Amino acid sequence: MSTVAPAVQPASPAADHRPEFEVVTSWKAPIALGIFTVVAFLLFVAFGREGISTLRLSTSSDLIQLPDLELPTLVTGIVISVLLLLITGVSVWMVRSKRRVPIWLISVFAVLFLIGFLVWAAAGETIPVPGLLFGSLSLAVPLIFGALGGVISERVGVVNIAIEGQLLAGAFTSAMVASLTNQPLLGLVAAMFAGVLVSMVLASFSIKYFVDQVIVGVVLNVLVIGVTGFLYSQVMAPNAELLNQPPRFERINIPLLSEIPIIGPVLFRQTLIVYIMYVAVAVVYYGLFHTRWGLRLRSVGEHPQAADTVGINVARTRFWNVSLAGAIVGLGGAYFTLGSVGAFGKEMTAGAGFIALAAVIFGRWDPIRATLAALLFGFASNLQNVLSVIGSPVPSEFMLMLPYVITIAAVAGFVGTSRGPAASGKPYIKS
Template sequence: MSTVTDQPTPDSGGLAPDTVVTPTKNAGARKLPIILGVLALGLAVVLLRAGHSGDTTFRLATDTDFVSLPDIVVPSGPTAWIMVVVCLALTAEAVRRMLGHLRQPMWIPVGFAVAWMVGFLSWAAADGRILIVSLLGGAIALAIPLVFGALGGVLGERAGVVNIAIDGQLLLGAFAAAITASLTGSPWAGLVAAAVAGALVALVLGLFAITYFVDQVIVGVVLNVLVVGLTNFMFRQVLTPNADSLNSPDRFPRVPIPVLGDIPLVGPIFFRQTALVYVLYIIVALVAWALYRTRWGLRVRAVGEHPKAADTVGIKVNRTRYRTILLAGAIAGLGGAYFSLVSVAGFNREMTGGAGYIALAAVIFGKWDPIRATLAALLFGFASNLQGVLSVLGSPVPSQFMLMLPYVITIFAVAGLVGRSRPPAADGVPYKQQ
């Protein structure tokens, strides 16, 4: 009897073969030096046109750490220029590897990103203080809905269903969480309701896309618009007149984890968060493990890559897709609870602000892998938090640029840094079972 096999290769880091891209054929190997060069020269131009004097302080510790790490004080101008030189050196190495048809290792873009950000912050926060804990911890908090949405997108598309409706799942999840938490007095009940609401949107998506073979992109866009209209109507007609009873939920408080939360630098960033962040840690680990290490994950990837072969060996393709898209919708709905139970206490119209589309970009940037998509979502969360931090510092960077920073990074990430990214072969293709 034939079987479906999809074993990880030794050089794939434990991932399935479909996530491995041959270095010599990777468009990112050619695009990376160009993008790094443009960013390095851009930073140099900024320093030439508006150089700053004074010192920049990077604070690494909080008052409750086991050990108080000293502040790092650096001269703003010289530090920024040193980082420009480091960026140019990394760009030169990327060019050398490109010309030699060598693989671009991950340390080049990571090292460049760190050096560029240190240089930029040294310049932007001259005579000011950057709280590293607040910068990185806030990035994780802001990335919560993006990570949940990205995980939902990865699962759906791995099963062969394009989940454009992530934003609708987030928005309806926020709506359901606010009402349920207000009625029950428990944010945990609101979290469960958010998951159910996200699954309901996914059910409608599956009904049209899987059962009736309607174009999945069109269905997703229509669902997003439908949820916006529905929640706006309910907000105006139901929530606003009854705000005290239906739109006044308790927020998730911050819950420091004993001992771990007191570790210098790491503790305040990762272990002094709300319960929703700890739920997120668990779900990311479970999805990454289940997708690549369980029979269920093998079946999901099989119906997303070659549904006919999966059907041949007895896998119910459409049933698997339904179950996966419902799970994906529930996970995305959990992210919606962030808006009404963490960010603010209550629901407001269109409060997701298009986060679902950013989450979808994280799915593509992460090459349909849960861990990579999570890292991409964290990058976008960092960009969002950076805009707030620099605004508080009175940075010379125009506020308009800071507001568009998350979207600029999204465009760069999807159009340039990701290179050639291959989705699951049957992604978006309906399957008619024989």
């Protein structure tokens, strides 16, 4: 029996030159950069302001005094607008060449736009750069603690809407304990316990009883606001000298580092809570991505069934890590009463927990990026204070709105794909 070999079809020339893979590119970044470039030309050029903008780079107590930077407002705006246009053109060329727009290029664009905006807003006035940065960091400290707690909670699979309640509970408890004992360190520890208590309630209902995590978080926020408000009115306010005069941490100047121009006064003339924040950011980042603990935590948040298969107790891992997140957020609450404001006030967190939650999303559930997002929010909040002092024409409401607009842009994907842990918010029922 004869067999006929199948005819071999010759490969087409097109098939020989077919690429092994195709680079997926997106036009979102060039579009976003193009929009901001148009805004820059309208603001800095079409509606440019005459005069000299002064950026003060040193404070009177600095060992090294830097001269003030005086820039012609209109000329600087034109130069920066042209640079932004060039960067936008480069991003368009990269996308057309099937290349991704690198994050460093977007960062350079953002810094240039910010400098141009500051120069435009400060026409004929002086902006104290160290004061602006120092105030921005101060406003961002509780947001950073809240964002770190939010990252841990969501990485392990629990949506932490109750950050606001944890901050407020930490602020109230730290003020009362520090006032009674005259020891701010004890107030700091008490704030951590208060944050853990709120987190345990969240963890118990969402992990053990499978209650919707968002609903539990909202209820806890309302509960903490009500309880602290009642105790403040009925107990703390009538006995303010005894219960609401907490001693605050003194500022600690780090030798040599505190004398570095610009960043020295901002980063290294701070209180103990801020230095703890620096350590917390580094430890959380290293722990999440370079330790066995972080691997287990992330596996539970991404695929709890697979984690359970290899012997990881999903419920226990989630419970204790949500509690740890509450302790970190409680430190942020203590900063209100032991680091910045002083006495406790009703609802003094003023929505900081929700801003921290936005920083978690904007930072794409990464500790470093979430910290940078919180710093951006703090910068925008403090910038509106500085601009109102120097009489800038920029409405303060616009500056307060800006961080949320940026967050919406981030979630929409203009600065990259934003995807949370796969199992975040989903209860795990062991089969």
